[in-house]
Amino acid sequence: MINFTFVRTTTAKAAVGLVTKEKNARFIAGGTNLVDLMKRGVTAPERLIDINGVPLKQIELAGDVLHIGALASNSAVAEHELVKLHFPLLSLALQAGASQQLRNVATVGGNMMQRTRCGYFYDTTMPCNKRAPGTGCGAITGYNRMHAIFGTSEQCIAVHPSDMCVGLVALDAMVVLAGPKGERKLKFIDFHKLAGTTPEKDNNLLPGEMIIRLEIPLNKVAANSHYVKVRDRASYAFALVSVAAGLQLQGDKIVDVRLAMGGVAHKPWRLLEAEAFLKGKTATEANFKAAAALVMKNAKAYKENAFKLQMAPNTLIEALNLAKSKA
Numbered sequence: 001m002i003n004f005t006f007v008r009t010t011t012a013k014a015a016v017g018l019v020t021k022e023k024n025a026r027f028i029a030g031g032t033n034l035v036d037l038m039k040r041g042v043t044a045p046e047r048l049i050d051i052n053g054v055p056l057k058q059i060e061l062a063g064d065v066l067h068i069g070a071l072a073s074n075s076a077v078a079e080h081e082l083v084k085l086h087f088p089l090l091s092l093a094l095q096a097g098a099s100q101q102l103r104n105v106a107t108v109g110g111n112m113m114q115r116t117r118c119g120y121f122y123d124t125t126m127p128c129n130k131r132a133p134g135t136g137c138g139a140i141t142g143y144n145r146m147h148a149i150f151g152t153s154e155q156c157i158a159v160h161p162s163d164m165c166v167g168l169v170a171l172d173a174m175v176v177l178a179g180p181k182g183e184r185k186l187k188f189i190d191f192h193k194l195a196g197t198t199p200e201k202d203n204n205l206l207p208g209e210m211i212i213r214l215e216i217p218l219n220k221v222a223a224n225s226h227y228v229k230v231r232d233r234a235s236y237a238f239a240l241v242s243v244a245a246g247l248q249l250q251g252d253k254i255v256d257v258r259l260a261m262g263g264v265a266h267k268p269w270r271l272l273e274a275e276a277f278l279k280g281k282t283a284t285e286a287n288f289k290a291a292a293a294l295v296m297k298n299a300k301a302y303k304e305n306a307f308k309l310q311m312a313p314n315t316l317i318e319a320l321n322l323a324k325s326k327a
Contacts, residue, residue, distance in 0.1 A: 087216060174188060241263045257279060
């Protein structure tokens, strides 16, 4: 780990000003991912700007929209009564991620900013276009069991590791950002990027911007929602495949539906085509299977992860059945 300077700040404006002045500066809050990357030599910021003193820990309703500050801990969000009441899908997704100790420290903003856990990305002796553009992707012809089946490119097949983000993309969240030119809002579905030809770019943040809060509009899928995570062990393991599913039902009729997958793409993967197919239909096993088939039509597997071609649709069907069963 190289030497770096450490600065504390108590306002978003000051934090943005500091990071704008120095190209190789990074914000730090919980540091549960950033510190690991620094220890392994994957990243080497010359200045860390501690934003823990910025008042961004709120979890509150503003009319029909829930506001969650970027510095609210994963545990605080998962356990908050407003979240459990109105957005149990988000609570379940957060509880499926990491360990309790890490959730106590990790922040919402940091969770959104975490980088892939691809072994080639973490190993500085191996080729990785995300870590070192132009060096190649070791995973494509190497060990790729955990890797993507949707939205891949010849440059990168890494997956986004967050459970929380899978829930948020299904809930139509908005991201509020602060930057040198003031605040702006971005749809959560547009926050993260596919790898494309620039896998080193994980998101659509502009230079100097920081995450201020999330805004999640109230919906009517809370009563019938579930999060299913398939992983190698029951705790502290990243998803092979995960599914966030929420249904608004009138009897057996699906009035609204929210679906997203994790562990399958470079970003949280919203299943918009399956949602459109299911709206207005009855919540039957046959329709769930048909929706799953639609999801998989553009999937592409690699040598070690072909099992995901069966695991992904099966997990989606399971999540839909579990969500329906809460009626």
